[in-house]
Amino acid sequence: MSQKPTAYEIAMQGLEQVAKLMRLSDEAVGYLRTPQRLLVVEIPLRMDDGSLRFFTGYRAQHNSALGPVKGGTRLHPEETMDDVKALSFWMSIKNALANIPAGGAKGGIAVDPSTLSPGELERLCRRYIQAILPLIGPQVDIPGPDIGTPQQVMAWFTDEYERLTGRHEPAAFAGKPPILGGSAGRDRATGLGLIFSMEKILEMRGENLEGKKVVIQGYGNLGSHASRFFVEKGAVVTGISDVHGGIYNPKGLDIKAAFETITRTGGIKGLKDGDPLTNQELLELPCDLLVPCALQSQITKENADKIKTRYVLEGANGPTTPEAEDILMDKNICVIPDIVANVGGAVVAYFELVQDLYLYSWDEAEVFAKLKQIMRKTADEVCSIAAEKNVRLRHAAWMSALGKIITAMRLRGWIKH
Numbered sequence: 582m583s584q585k586p587t588a589y590e591i592a593m594q595g596l597e598q599v600a601k602l603m604r605l606s607d608e609a610v611g612y613l614r615t616p617q618r619l620l621v622v623e624i625p626l627r628m629d630d631g632s633l634r635f636f637t638g639y640r641a642q643h644n645s646a647l648g649p650v651k652g653g654t655r656l657h658p659e660e661t662m663d664d665v666k667a668l669s670f671w672m673s674i675k676n677a678l679a680n681i682p683a684g685g686a687k688g689g690i691a692v693d694p695s696t697l698s699p700g701e702l703e704r705l706c707r708r709y710i711q712a713i714l715p716l717i718g719p720q721v722d723i724p725g726p727d728i729g730t731p732q733q734v735m736a737w738f739t740d741e742y743e744r745l746t747g748r749h750e751p752a753a754f755a756g757k758p759p760i761l762g763g764s765a766g767r768d769r770a771t772g773l774g775l776i777f778s779m780e781k782i783l784e785m786r787g788e789n790l791e792g793k794k795v796v797i798q799g800y801g802n803l804g805s806h807a808s809r810f811f812v813e814k815g816a817v818v819t820g821i822s823d824v825h826g827g828i829y830n831p832k833g834l835d836i837k838a839a840f841e842t843i844t845r846t847g848g849i850k851g852l853k854d855g856d857p858l859t860n861q862e863l864l865e866l867p868c869d870l871l872v873p874c875a876l877q878s879q880i881t882k883e884n885a886d887k888i889k890t891r892y893v894l895e896g897a898n899g900p901t902t903p904e905a906e907d908i909l910m911d912k913n914i915c916v917i918p919d920i921v922a923n924v925g926g927a928v929v930a931y932f933e934l935v936q937d938l939y940l941y942s943w944d945e946a947e948v949f950a951k952l953k954q955i956m957r958k959t960a961d962e963v964c965s966i967a968a969e970k971n972v973r974l975r976h977a978a979w980m981s982a983l984g985k986i987i988t989a990m991r992l993r994g995w996i997k998h
């Protein structure tokens with residue numbers, strides 16, 4: 582049996598640490614440890630060849646003290662209930678931190694979508710919505726996108742929900758195509774949010790992005806958009822990578838060319854204005870900001886000592902392991918944690934809900950102005966708590982988020998203290 586802790590165990594370890602710092606009551610911790618509702622569904626799918634297969638789907642609703650629950654939907658072959666539970670807990674924290682009046686949820690189907698025909702995928706998505714229908718809706722639980730759920734999938738989800746309920750209800754889902762009620766700017770929200778939080782944190786330290794050397798691991802949706810915003814702010818992007826490796830130019834890469842290449846080919850192969858290097862070498866480059874935007878657990882106790890940056894800005898979820906963070910802190914490297922840095926996507930998903938409830942859409946400038954305000958306020962709040970309590974930014978962010986959920990639970994009478 583594998584000794585590696587599961588995602589939920591990791592989330593609970595984090596909760597225990599912060600619960601100690603906050604001296605939380607057993608009642609409060611008990612509620613936070615326990616998702617309110619878990620659903621497992623077996624989805625029958627008629628394949629194109631006439632055979633019948635079953636796929637397992639999940640939905641976890643963590644805590645609704647602050648409002649209806651919200652969170653993405655993953656289509657991934659290794660999806661499990663443990664994963665979905667952990668991610669629903671993370672969403673409760675992210676939403677609370679950014680003052681989004683919502684709790685956390687997450688869902689998924691254990692499937693590799695690339696092995697299905699378009700028709701099979703559409704039928705599977707519609708069947709999933711039929712299966713979880715009693716538990717979702719704009720006032721209850723609003724599923725959004727995640728890995729494997731692009732806008733087309735969210736459009737099928739929305740259509741199936743409306744077909745079954747017999748009413749038009751765009752607010753029931755996040756991440757829809759704009760023509761079906763999706764928000765302007767959603768595709769760039771997380772990347773721009775990263776920049777807004779970094780700018781605010783630099784500002785509080787008497788610095789700005791002008792001339793800062795930036796290295797980005799993972800040049801996908803998030804990393805590529807973030808790179809353009811960094812350049813717009815006067816920073817110099819010296820290194821980028823994708824799953825196959827990276828490229829480095831200490832004088833700065835041509836980000837316009839890189840963005841065109843990724844848009845055209847889906848990768849960064851063929852870029853010629855720098856030297857090739859591996860992802861491990863890229864993480865160890867000297868820079869001002871290291872921005873992991875690929876996968877979890879990239880900065881570990883094995884490589885943390887070799888990291889030569891001043892700031893780690895976490896675009897990906899969980900790119901720094903807890904042991905690595907201790908090493909970085911000893912080296913005086915400031916880690917801006919994922920829940921502070923990459924909450925922009927969740928914020929704009931909330932904006933999408935608000936716009937859909939009003940049947941009115943904001944233009945991109947309005948969306949980004951509101952996003953900026955929330956990202957800056959969140960960064961400010963977290964830095965103040967960190968300074969006041971003398972804790973790292975990650976713990977300060979959790980303390981802020983958990984404090985709000987606990988206050989709401991107490992006021993509702995769920996817990997006494």
Ligand code: NAD
Binds near residue numbers: 803804823824877
């Ligand atoms: P994406 O699939 O578009 O891009 C991922 C990038 O990482 C690609 O360039 C891929 O080639 C690269 N990559 C994959 N495996 C790698 C490896 N082993 N080493 C180095 N690079 C590797 O995904 P995305 O939407 O850009 O998301 C990236 C990360 O940010 C994920 O952790 C995601 O959970 C997190 N995140 C994204 C959003 C969002 O709105 N896009 C919001 C919050 C968090």
